[in-house]
Amino acid sequence: MDRYCKLCEKKLVGRVDKLFCSAYCRIQYHNEELKQKREVIKKINAILLKNWNILTELNISGKTLVPELTLLNKGFNFNYYTKIYTAKSSNKTYHVCYDQAYCKDSEQGMFMLKDWKP
Numbered sequence: 001m002d003r004y005c006k007l008c009e010k011k012l013v014g015r016v017d018k019l020f021c022s023a024y025c026r027i028q029y030h031n032e033e034l035k036q037k038r039e040v041i042k043k044i045n046a047i048l049l050k051n052w053n054i055l056t057e058l059n060i061s062g063k064t065l066v067p068e069l070t071l072l073n074k075g076f077n078f079n080y081y082t083k084i085y086t087a088k089s090s091n092k093t094y095h096v097c098y099d100q101a102y103c104k105d106s107e108q109g110m111f112m113l114k115d116w117k118p
């Protein structure tokens, strides 16, 4: 069965475990792979940074109650955070974004924002 270079698709000759036609193609292929992985990290970092900016903008007193809708309207993304923490004393679960934390409040549709000290 014919095999082809993973990058340029040139027909491969030689060893059966060969994946690339040349060192150039092998290096280019891995550089591209690395670039794509870095793009994923860049996108997630941008989401986390946006979340952090929203939290610090709204959490003016270090402990602020805000409506969920306010967070959503500013483009807050609840799927990304840096840590989850459950307080032993209150049994409340906080989602942490660097040095900011938020928790669903007992009052419906509200979130408690807090400064977070690790």
Ligand SMILES: [Zn+2]
Residues within 6 Å of the ligand: 005, 006, 007, 008, 009, 010, 020, 021, 022, 025
């Ligand atoms: Zn090639």
